[in-house]
Amino acid sequence: MMIWLLCLEPFMIQLLLESLQWNINGTTSRTPISQIGESPYYDNLYRWITDPTLRVTFRVDPHVKINRGIVLGKNMHESSLEIREPEMDDEVTGEMDAHMAAVLARYRKTLVERTKFHLGYPYNLDFDYGALSQLQHFSINNLGDPFIESNYGVHSRQFEVGVLNWFARLWELEKDEYWGYITNCGTEGNLHGILVGREVLPDGILYASRDSHYSVFKAARMYRMEAVKVDTLISGEIDCTDLQRKLTEGRDKPAILNVNIGTTVKGAVDDLDTILKILKEVGYTEDRFYIHVDGALFGLMMPFVKKAPKVTFKKPIGSVSVSGHKFIGCPMPCGVLITRMKHINALSRNVEYLASRDATIMGSRNGHAPIFLWYTLNRKGYRGFQKEVQHCIRNAHYLNDRLRKVNFGVLLNELSSTVVFERPEDEAFVHKWQLACQGKIAHVIVMPSVTVEKLDLFVEGLIEARKHSFADGNVIVPCIAEEIGPQNCACSLHRYGLLTTPLKNATQIGTHENQLTFK
């Protein structure tokens, strides 16, 4: 049986779906509805509906009224603002102007509200680019290579190159040895880095941990590359033992590795130095591996944490990408990709086949984003970022401590400001705070825009939300030891490791004492 739902908001879908019974390949289940959200998180739900290899049926709760509906993976967002053809006399009556102004005013109000209550995504929402609003009147386009001037004159390459020079310096690559560009988002950085890796080592196998951003495996599929998923520790770091085993198995072919500096869900940092050691031990010479470092969020925070391992091109890595709209903050998504000049030259050797000489993935490129980044880098500088990183990590520890005090299972990796805890049952609460969820866990990413006051408000709400999930008010703390380790789990069995039952990888979980020092 196929059902159709009409819903405006994900938490409404949630509520609706909660009242259905799933029957998947014969097993009844009600759980994974929680996984609507950012792309990697709604895997299961989506598959149930669209994957014809799964026999999915729904049983509708008779108390729920369903009007009409959707094929999932389509039309779940039904609240669309349709385009209205202007009337002939619009210019006289001002009808259209009034309509548009009303829509925009309402929308602005929503944005203010949604920005206020936001903790789930790694976006710094605290920025003021008022000084740049004068530039919105221009169609600024840095088409093609940032280092080759186009005939199109309305560009911002001088800002872009300034920003790229700053990042190249941060990651210690000389001006005449690097190439890079400002991307549209973290995904484009990963797509580019992995493409460069494949062009340098055409028959290379891609190795990446299963906690890598979904764009990494998307790249493998797009580029028709052999890809090997490597296990992770509970902390979210790549499991170096498993990596070593898999690199050994695949050693007949070159290796292209994706190394995470801050995974999406747990903020874990892969151990670059150990990975390099393993490559050497297994017998990969430097011309037989290529490392792309996905530093989406933390690649820009880590340089300002003293104890953190260093991302630097003095190590044999091929490319690094970070997002610009995350830690820095920007009205639209953007990112930075830096690679070695020699790799780009390798890429362009096959020009004839490529039939083009552009080395970027996109052709036309947003010329406003570089100006936003340039503006913030100038205003804040190294010292400003350092202060903000301290602020974030301190507040993450504050949240971690507060949650432990009120009996929540919680994981905070040492180098991270991502606080992982049990997924709240209360969907309205998840929606309000825009929490990204995966299975039984959710996370808060403490960004510069997150204050202690906001965290207090959040924790109080979370406690309330938990209470409401139990009809009799007697809270039973769920076990999430599998996800965050027994020493971090607050359930009656584990109690933060006091009553440890041995678990796979349990000894390898990162500590989260409040011992970080800053440069």
Add this chain to the structure above:
Amino acid sequence: MMIWLLCLEPFMIQLLLESLQWNINGTTSRTPISQIGESPYYDNLYRWITDPTLRVTFRVDPHVKINRGIVLGKNMHESSLEIREPEMDDEVTGEMDAHMAAVLARYRKTLVERTKFHLGYPYNLDFDYGALSQLQHFSINNLGDPFIESNYGVHSRQFEVGVLNWFARLWELEKDEYWGYITNCGTEGNLHGILVGREVLPDGILYASRDSHYSVFKAARMYRMEAVKVDTLISGEIDCTDLQRKLTEGRDKPAILNVNIGTTVKGAVDDLDTILKILKEVGYTEDRFYIHVDGALFGLMMPFVKKAPKVTFKKPIGSVSVSGHKFIGCPMPCGVLITRMKHINALSRNVEYLASRDATIMGSRNGHAPIFLWYTLNRKGYRGFQKEVQHCIRNAHYLNDRLRKVNFGVLLNELSSTVVFERPEDEAFVHKWQLACQGKIAHVIVMPSVTVEKLDLFVEGLIEARKHSFADGNVIVPCIAEEIGPQNCACSLHRYGLLTTPLKNATQIGTHENQLTFK
């Protein structure tokens, strides 16, 4: 011998390089320097320097002083605005604020100037989004699928879906039968369309004309697809005879075709109906071909021209993409991609391998772009666009006529507002008007922001520039019959076809009489 140049502007590089003598694989040449410019245009120049398979030598003119320089493909844009670390007392002295304000004010002035003199790229620079500047304070991100709500609340999906519905209607695909999203640029639309084609027909061969946008062949390379380049007529249209031959040769495998609605250089429209006829004749059933329509610029103009063939999903096409920053006009590049729902479902069948469920190429997506598009679509509506298309095509004909009157070779395809003519020798003039050039030709693309007054100014400048290229003032009109056909060439041999020498494909060139009618 390797030379190094230091230059700030491409036309300076041009001037410098013009004074060198090239020696390529033994042949001396001075021509293709003109090909610095947008990515597809600087192929040759770039290759000469970076491609080790070509033996390139330069002989430096003794009158030219060369200071130091660059490896081409790098550092040609040397004027970068470096990031300055703020001083401790900046907040007191206001030094940094003053510096930034000065840089931005200077930059704004350049933008005004460069926007004023612009004819070479298909960007409508005439827009006023003042009403939307209030939204620049928000980090608006439509991450993932536009139809699946994310937990991240600061998005603009309601605007995006509104815009997509408008385009689906324009191209006649039912709401529940289409899927699409707002891309970062035309390239992303092509990358997506061709990826969908490859996923639907994994061993399909990609066929595209050699006048296709460079992103089409870039896609083939990225996706490791077999690609076949098809010849073009002088008009820039795909040569259907050659296509038929190549489709016949490749008929053991399915076909993925890129069809151009307005090529980059000549604005030519491939004949979709004939292509469909050929596919049938050669024996491709509908399940054995996939057509992606690249409508970058003209895909949005053509629906408003009465005589134009129709782009519609009632024909067996798989996807259509257009750019949003071109005809519509937008501060940053963006585009629209519409495909059939069933194809996206096919794409998502391999979820397990993909390890993700997102169907877009980028992950985080600019949430401002949909609002800009939504705003303009509402304000102008079908009728507004129709008026603007009329304006563009009329003005293109005006320019065409004026140029012919003053003895310039000129090509204007019937359905286009792209006027192709001889490449001016005067590089300062090319730079001033930001003309995109290829080989011996340049073009002006008449957009809504281009007025008759601007065109008059341009033609007067062009006449002056041509005169200055001849020391004695005796103008010799160059022959560009190979590029635009003898009937369009003004050289002493052809004189607009009056003295025709038979040329390949000469009879197949589009006419350019002023006979267009409008809906």
